[in-house]
Amino acid sequence: MATQSTTSTNSGTTQSLGDYIKSRMIRIRSGDLGSFPIIIGLIIIAIIFGTLSEGIFFYERNFVNLLLQMAGLTAIATGIVFVLLIAEIDLSVAYVSAVGGVFTTLMLRQEAANWPWWLAIGVALIITTLIGLLHGVIVTKAKVPSFVVTLAGLLAWSGVVLIMTTRFSTAGTIVIQDKVVLGIANSYLPMMWSWILAAVVIVIFTAMQFSQRASMLRQNLMVKPMAILLMQIVGLAVLLLGVVWYSNKDRGVPVAAIIVLFFLLLWSFVATRTRFGRYVYAVGGNPEAARRAGIDVDRIRIAVFMISGFMAGVGGIILSSRLRSVDTNVGGGNLLLNAIAAAVIGGTSLFGGSGRVSSALLGALVIASVENGMGLLGLASGTKFVVNGLVLLAAVLIDSFSRRSRENSGLA
Amino acid sequence: MSDSPLLELKGVSKNFGAVQALYKVDFKVHAGQVMALVGDNGAGKSTLIKGIAGIYPYDEGQVTFDGKDVSINSPRDCAELGIEIVYQDLALADNLDVVNNMFLGREKTQRFGVLDENGMEQAAKETLESLSVTTIRSVRQAVAGLSGGQRQAIAVAKAVMWNSKLVILDEPTAALGVAQTRQVLNLVRRLADRGLAVILITHNLHDIFEVADKVTVLRLGQNVGEYSPKTTTQQEIVHAITAGEMTHVPGMQEEA
Numbered sequence: 095m096a097t098q099s100t101t102s103t104n105s106g107t108t109q110s111l112g113d114y115i116k117s118r119m120i121r122i123r124s125g126d127l128g129s130f131p132i133i134i135g136l137i138i139i140a141i142i143f144g145t146l147s148e149g150i151f152f153y154e155r156n157f158v159n160l161l162l163q164m165a166g167l168t169a170i171a172t173g174i175v176f177v178l179l180i181a182e183i184d185l186s187v188a189y190v191s192a193v194g195g196v197f198t199t200l201m202l203r204q205e206a207a208n209w210p211w212w213l214a215i216g217v218a219l220i221i222t223t224l225i226g227l228l229h230g231v232i233v234t235k236a237k238v239p240s241f242v243v244t245l246a247g248l249l250a251w252s253g254v255v256l257i258m259t260t261r262f263s264t265a266g267t268i269v270i271q272d273k274v275v276l277g278i279a280n281s282y283l284p285m286m287w288s289w290i291l292a293a294v295v296i297v298i299f300t301a302m303q304f305s306q307r308a309s310m311l312r313q314n315l316m317v318k319p320m321a322i323l324l325m326q327i328v329g330l331a332v333l334l335l336g337v338v339w340y341s342n343k344d345r346g347v348p349v350a351a352i353i354v355l356f357f358l359l360l361w362s363f364v365a366t367r368t369r370f371g372r373y374v375y376a377v378g379g380n381p382e383a384a385r386r387a388g389i390d391v392d393r394i395r396i397a398v399f400m401i402s403g404f405m406a407g408v409g410g411i412i413l414s415s416r417l418r419s420v421d422t423n424v425g426g427g428n429l430l431l432n433a434i435a436a437a438v439i440g441g442t443s444l445f446g447g448s449g450r451v452s453s454a455l456l457g458a459l460v461i462a463s464v465e466n467g468m469g470l471l472g473l474a475s476g477t478k479f480v481v482n483g484l485v486l487l488a489a490v491l492i493d494s495f496s497r498r499s500r501e502n503s504g505l506a
Numbered sequence: 507m508s509d510s511p512l513l514e515l516k517g518v519s520k521n522f523g524a525v526q527a528l529y530k531v532d533f534k535v536h537a538g539q540v541m542a543l544v545g546d547n548g549a550g551k552s553t554l555i556k557g558i559a560g561i562y563p564y565d566e567g568q569v570t571f572d573g574k575d576v577s578i579n580s581p582r583d584c585a586e587l588g589i590e591i592v593y594q595d596l597a598l599a600d601n602l603d604v605v606n607n608m609f610l611g612r613e614k615t616q617r618f619g620v621l622d623e624n625g626m627e628q629a630a631k632e633t634l635e636s637l638s639v640t641t642i643r644s645v646r647q648a649v650a651g652l653s654g655g656q657r658q659a660i661a662v663a664k665a666v667m668w669n670s671k672l673v674i675l676d677e678p679t680a681a682l683g684v685a686q687t688r689q690v691l692n693l694v695r696r697l698a699d700r701g702l703a704v705i706l707i708t709h710n711l712h713d714i715f716e717v718a719d720k721v722t723v724l725r726l727g728q729n730v731g732e733y734s735p736k737t738t739t740q741q742e743i744v745h746a747i748t749a750g751e752m753t754h755v756p757g758m759q760e761e762a
């Protein structure tokens with residue numbers, strides 16, 4: 095333990111590269127693996143499916159399909175990340191997302207409500223957010239475990255979806271009739287715009303990093319080495335420009351991907367840079383400490399369930415747009431498990447207080463890649479389920495392993 | 507040390523149903539003074555503190571703070587007066603780093619409500635340095651990795667960062683080893699030397715003789731005496747704790 099060391103008095107300096115790497119290594123060895131396992135996992139997945147599919151997995155066309163496949167899932171998983179951060183669970187997200195998708199679709203029917211797209215989407219998102227509010231209020235005020243409340247929600251909302259879809263169509267399938275809503279998952283950013291957007295993101299990121307660095311130096315704080323900073327900027331640039339370039343060789347960057355990216359950035363900001371986000375982590379880490387610090391713990395919990403409902407709605411609308419219709423099965427299948435698995439695989443702990451919004455993206459990428467790859471290979475659904483289960487198990491094992499080694503090294 | 511006490515309790519009582527946890531207790535602490543509060547299990551130490559904290563307001567009696575009569579009915583009232591309490595379980599969020607814990611619930615923000623991480627980091631470092639807390643390697647490490655003494659130091663630093671006038675510590679050394687106990691006691695001493703009033707609840711007589719200026723002994727809910735460690739022996743205090751003379755025999759109705 096750190097008995098001989100001193101409070102960092104080396105103020106306003108740049109940490110040396112060696113020290114930076116050393117402190118990183120200490121954290122990795124003590125079980126704080128960060129995104130390391132998942133990147134390794136993605137590489138393995140890419141190699142396996144790339145080889146087995148004889149390269150089809152890497153086709154530009156398949157890459158854009160992958161982006162479309164993961165968009166809705168990522169949105170739903172983003173809400174799940176918040177719920178897991180406060181050490182709760184939301185089992186209702188899949189059917190709540192279906193409520194959002196079905197409601198939007200019904201309101202767009204020209205022969206009936208014929209709402210404009212923005213009104214249908216807006217009201218659908220308000221409804222799914224209110225559903226989250228309802229769950230949150232029951233969890234906090236009646237003190238019923240979220241597991242039970244949202245399990246009841248899973249059943250009830252699946253019933254609502256069934257009622258809504260069968261009431262307006264004997265076949266139970268309702269086609270989306272609005273161009274804008276269809277366009278969410280079926281249209282692509284013009285090539286020029288996708289380049290500009292990527293460039294803007296990179297410039298903003300760079301500017302923020304440098305102004306942050308300058309202000310830290312001004313306030314006599316230690317900053318990370320310049321080499322690391324530049325590597326991060328270059329890394330982001332290569333990643334973003336690579337995605338744009340590869341997508342543009344096919345149809346382009348899907349609009350749905352941009353929407354999801356927007357929400358990821360927004361919620362990352364909320365989680366890391368605002369009081370509310372800080373309180374979410376505090377409630378997940380030690381609710382009693384949060385309460386004594388004057389934080390209204392119940393309010394935070396309710397707000398988190400509302401975020402979960404809202405993001406489920408966003409995901410549901412994207413998923414319906416992708417299928418161009420809704421039917422009696424919407425929200426079913428393994429959507430719920432995939433959303434929770436995505437958050438966990440991405441590195442959000444099931445035990446609360448630890449994880450990042452970006453884990454929704456990484457986890458959804460893993461799950462969508464595996465599903466996509468297995469689809470290319472034409473595997474039977476039974477096999478797919480088994481493989482999905484194994485991937486989730488691996489992720490949870492890594493979580494519990496890294497937790498244990500953090501405890502052993504006294505860093506938990 | 508000033509003449510008039512910073513906090514003065516006069517004749518405070520508290521009943522929990524049939525249990526008389528406090529009976530007409532007088533208690534006072536001056537600025538710049540470490541007041542130890544001792545007594546056997548169930549003597550009423552925690553109940554006395556919870557009254558100051560506003561968690562269980564007293565049934566009767568008078569509370570004077572900084573020369574003014576006050577009534578403390580909620581933890582918020584207590585914080586507004588400048589009283590900070592470090593409970594035995596500390597209640598730090600393990601997943602947050604040192605800075606975030608010290609500012610929890612009172613974060614500094616910049617424009618648009620964005621957290622001012624740098625400002626908070628600097629203030630946290632300054633506070634720790636001013637208290638000569640030198641064992642914490644980085645204020646950006648999660649408190650999960652800290653030792654008991656370091657955690658205690660952070661809880662104390664958190665309390666003093668908010669310009670508090672009175673800091674109350676509930677058994678701060680109970681779970682600590684020799685070296686860490688020493689660090690925490692040094693810290694307690696420094697708080698008083700900075701002009702704060704400190705109330706130190708402890709079962710450890712050694713702690714008292716090391717840092718306390720005064721000792722108040724509670725027995726079965728009553729104040730059985732205020733002693734000065736300089737002029738008192740350990741035996742006398744032990745005697746007061748176990749057999750101190752009470753004005754009121756518990757269980758007997760008081761005559762009107």
Ligand SMILES: Nc1ncnc2c1ncn2[C@@H]1O[C@H](COP(=O)(O)OP(=O)(O)OP(=O)(O)O)[C@@H](O)[C@H]1O
Nearest residue numbers: 522525526527545546547548549550551552553554
């Ligand atoms: N919330 C409560 N409800 C009922 N009785 C209580 C409550 N809190 C305290 N008491 C009683 O009041 C008396 C004083 O308790 P208190 O916790 O103040 O003792 P203490 O001096 O802090 O003891 P310890 O050294 O064990 O912490 C005890 O008899 C206890 O059982």
Ligand SMILES: [Mg+2]
Nearest residue numbers: 548551552553
């Ligand atoms: Mg007690």
